[in-house]
Amino acid sequence: MATVTYDKATRIYPGAEKPAVDQLDITIEDGEFLVLVGPSGCGKSTSLRMLAGLEDVDAGAIRIGDRDVTNLPPKDRDIAMVFQNYALYPHMTVADNMGFALKIAGVPKAEIRQKVEDAARILDLTEYLGRKPKALSGGQRQRVAMGRAIVREPQVFLMDEPLSNLDAKLRVQTRTQIAGLQRRLGITTVYVTHDQVEAMTMGDRVAVLKDGLLQQVDSPRNMYDRPANLFVAGFIGSPAMNLVEVPIADGGVKFGNSVVPVSREALSAAADRGDRTVTVGVRPEHFDVVGQSGDASPALTKDEAAGLAVTVNVVEELGADGYVYGTAEVGGERKDLVVRVNGRNVPEKGSTLRVVPRPGELHVFSTSSGERLSD
Numbered sequence: 001m002a003t004v005t006y007d008k009a010t011r012i013y014p015g016a017e018k019p020a021v022d023q024l025d026i027t028i029e030d031g032e033f034l035v036l037v038g039p040s041g042c043g044k045s046t047s048l049r050m051l052a053g054l055e056d057v058d059a060g061a062i063r064i065g066d067r068d069v070t071n072l073p074p075k076d077r078d079i080a081m082v083f084q085n086y087a088l089y090p091h092m093t094v095a096d097n098m099g100f101a102l103k104i105a106g107v108p109k110a111e112i113r114q115k116v117e118d119a120a121r122i123l124d125l126t127e128y129l130g131r132k133p134k135a136l137s138g139g140q141r142q143r144v145a146m147g148r149a150i151v152r153e154p155q156v157f158l159m160d161e162p163l164s165n166l167d168a169k170l171r172v173q174t175r176t177q178i179a180g181l182q183r184r185l186g187i188t189t190v191y192v193t194h195d196q197v198e199a200m201t202m203g204d205r206v207a208v209l210k211d212g213l214l215q216q217v218d219s220p221r222n223m224y225d226r227p228a229n230l231f232v233a234g235f236i237g238s239p240a241m242n243l244v245e246v247p248i249a250d251g252g253v254k255f256g257n258s259v260v261p262v263s264r265e266a267l268s269a270a271a272d273r274g275d276r277t278v279t280v281g282v283r284p285e286h287f288d289v290v291g292q293s294g295d296a297s298p299a300l301t302k303d304e305a306a307g308l309a310v311t312v313n314v315v316e317e318l319g320a321d322g323y324v325y326g327t328a329e330v331g332g333e334r335k336d337l338v339v340r341v342n343g344r345n346v347p348e349k350g351s352t353l354r355v356v357p358r359p360g361e362l363h364v365f366s367t368s369s370g371e372r373l374s375d
Contacts, residue, residue, distance in 0.1 A: 002030060002064050002065035002078075002155040002156060002188055003027060003028060003029055003030050003063075003064075003065060003188065004026075004027075004028040004034075004051065004062075004063070004064055004156055004188055004190065005026075005027050005028070005061075005062065005063040005064075006024040006025060006026045006027075006047070006050075006051075006060070006062055007025065007060050007061040007062070007063065008023040008024070008025055008059065008060035008061075009021060009023070009024045009025075009047070009050055009057050009059075009060040009061065009062050010022055010023055010024070010057070010058050010059040010060050011043075011046050011047075011050055011055055011056065011057060011058055012058045018211070018212065019043075019058075019212050020043050020046045020212050021043040021046050021047050021050065021209075021212045022043075022211075022212040022213050023059075023060060023213075024043075024047055024060070024209075024214055025214065026207055026214065026217055028188060028190060029188075030188055031186040031187070031188055032188055032189070032204050032205065033179065033182050033183075033189045033191065033202060033203050033204045033205075034189070034190050034191070034203060034204065034205050034206075034207060034217075035191045035192075035193060035198070035199040035202055035203035035205070035206045035207070036048065036190065036191070036192045036193075036207050036209060037192075037193055037194065037195075037196055037198075037199040037206055037207070037208055037209070037235075038194070038208055038209035038210055038215075038235070039194065039210070039235070040194060041211075042209040042210050042211060042212065043209050043211070043212040043213075044192045044193075044194075044209050045160055045161075045192055046212075047192075047209070048158055048160055048190060048192045049160075050062060051064075051077075051079070051156070051158060051190060052074055052077070052079055052081055052158050053069070053072060053073055053074035053077055053079075054074060057070050057071075064077060064078065064079070064155055064156060065155065077156075078154050078155045078156070079154050079155065079156045079157075079158055080101075080148075080149035080150075080152045080154040080156075080157055080158070081149070081157075081158040081159070081160065082142075082145050082146055082149050082157065082158070082159045082160070082162045083145065083160055083162070084160055084161040084162060084164050084165060085165065086133070086141045086142060086144070086145045086165075087145065088133040088141060088144060088145065088148075089133075090132065090133055090134060091132070092132070092133075093129065093130055093131060093132055094120075094125060094128050094129050094130070094131055094132075094133070094136070094144050094147075095113075095116050095120075095129040095130065097133070097144055097148055098116045098119060098120070098144060098147040098148045098151055099112040099113070099115070099116045099151060100148070101148065101151070101152050102115065102151060102152065112151075115151040115153075116129070116147070116151055117129075118151075119147040119150040119151045120147060122147075122150065122181065122184075123143045123144075123146060123147050123150075123177075123181070124143070125140070125143055125144065125147060128140060128144075137170075138165055138166050138167075138170065139166055139170045139173070139174055142162055142163070142165075142166065142174060143174075143177075145162070146162075146178070146181070150181075150185065154187065155187070155188065156187070156188045156189070156190065157182070157187050157188070157189040157190070157191075158189075158190050159178075159189065159190070159191040159192065160192050161192055161193055161194070162178070162191075163175055163178075163193070163195075163198065164193075164194075164195075171198075175198055175201060175202055178191075178202065179201070179202045191203065196235060196236055196237075196238065197238050199220070199236075200220040200223075200224070200236065201220075203220060204219070205217055205218060205219055205220075206218065206219070206220055206223055206236075208223070208231075208232050208235060208236065210231050215228060215229060215231055215232050216228040216229070216232045223236050224236055224237060226363075226372070227241075227281070227363065227372065228371075228372055229365065229370045229371055229372060230243060230279060230281075230365050230370035231370065233281045233363060233365065233372075237283060239284050239323055239338045240338070241281045241282065241283050241284075241363070242281065242282045242283070242284065242335075242337050242338060243279055243280070243281050243365075244279065244280055244282075244330050244331075244335055244337075245277050245278070245279050245280075245330075245331060245367050246277060246278065246279075246280050246330060246331055247276060247277050247331060248267060248270060248271075248275070248276060248277065248278060251267075252267075252359075253278060253280055253362075253364070254331075255280065255308060255330070255356075255357060256307060256308030256309070256328070256330065256356075257307070257308070258307070258308075258356060260280075260356070260357055260359055260362060261359045262280075262359075262362055262364050262374060263364070263374050263375055265373070265374070265375060266278070266364040266373040266374040266375075269366075269373045270364075270366065270373060273366060273368065273369075275366060275367065275368065277331075277367055278364050278365065278366065278367060278373065279364075279365045279366070279367045279370075280357070280362055280363065280364055280365075281362070281363035281364075281365065282357040282361065282362060282363070283361065284323060284338040284339055284340040285340040286357060286358050286361035286362075287339045287340070287355040287356070287357055287358070288355065288356050288357075288358055289339070289341060289353055289354070289355055290307040290354050290355065290356055291307055291353070291354035292347055292351065292352070292353050292354070293351060293352050293354075307354030307355050307356045308328050308330065308354065308355050308356065309328060309329070309352050309353075309354055310324065310326040310327070310328045310337055310339060310352065310353045310354070310355055311326050311327050311328070311350070311351075311352055312324050312325075312326045312347050312348065312349055312350060312351050312352070312353060313325050313326050313327060313349065314326075314349065315346050315347065315349060317343060317346055318343060319343050320343045321340055321341070321342075321343045322340070322341045322342065322343045322346040323338055323339070323340055323341070324338065324339045324340075324341055324346075324347060324353060325337075325338055326338075326339065326353065337355075339353060339355055341353075362374065
């Protein structure tokens with residue numbers, strides 16, 4: 001096994017004005033599962049292909065363990081790659097597909113058979129070893145592609161959106177299998193996905209990229225609780241964090257009819273920048289519902305009057321929870337908001353919820369730079 005180091009690795013495609021990957025600096029520990037995530041075109045697949053040797057590194061370096069592999073061909077890097085489209089040989093059986101790389105390397109037949117059988121047992125493929133890929137489901141084919149990587153016993157696994165061709169239920173099942181398998185084998189793994197739910201549920205750490213630049217690398221929990229900037233805050237979380245620009249008030253920020261306290265550090269940081277407003281982030285589960293009414297609204301209590309009025313447009317009922325997608329007037333503008341509610345007591349479409357963000361759960365960002373200001 002080995003560590004993987006991106007040392008200010010940069011890739012600029014010919015004719016492009018900006019780098020596809022711009023000075024990527026990450027150290028991946030031995031046995032770690034790191035997920036590269038971001039929107040299309042952010043540089044995550046290019047980063048993976050640079051590590052695999054399928055893309056040139058125009059500046060910086062890449063190391064696997066103590067070896068500088070920046071200019072080594074793919075076959076000399078001791079990596080195994082799992083692709084989105086399985087890349088299986090249709091005329092070969094499952095066993096032949098899994099053992100093909102070992103056969104090319106001149107490994108004795110008995111040893112190949114033993115390694116293939118061991119991998120098939122791990123992946124629950126033993127009864128399919130004599131079949132050809134066309135006789136398998138998508139999930140089974142992806143497990144064969146995993147098996148082909150496992151039998152090589154590489155230092156590093158590279159996975160490029162391996163679940164995107166599977167249906168939703170199978171994707172959940174297979175991501176659990178991949179994560180469990182990686183922990184059992186202890187092989188350093190770099191995994192690329194555009195699906196942030198996949199990233200948050202599989203990775204020991206998650207690296208978020210945007211426009212070729214690394215935005216944040218952290219554990220899933222820390223990234224959810226302390227996003228480094230507005231982009232990460234809006235990208236990580238499902239449903240996404242509510243981000244609203246609000247004026248600074250005495251001791252906090254003005255949110256609807258109430259002033260919600262925020263940390264002094266955030267307020268002084270904003271004052272140092274000369275900002276009169278900040279962007280506040282509130283997760284859907286961090287709103288408290290203080291009132292609910294239909295079209296004919298009764299007189300408001302003190303708590304309800306302090307809340308922000310959210311008009312309910314759509315309700316997603318998920319059983320235990322429900323998500324209200326609504327609009328509210330904040331700072332003189334109509335804003336879309338998402339609020340989590342009790343799944344047993346969901347409001348009617350067209351009704352009004354009055355909500356207040358929990359003071360200790362606010363995220364405060366500079367509106368101008370996007371940087372996090374709160375602790």
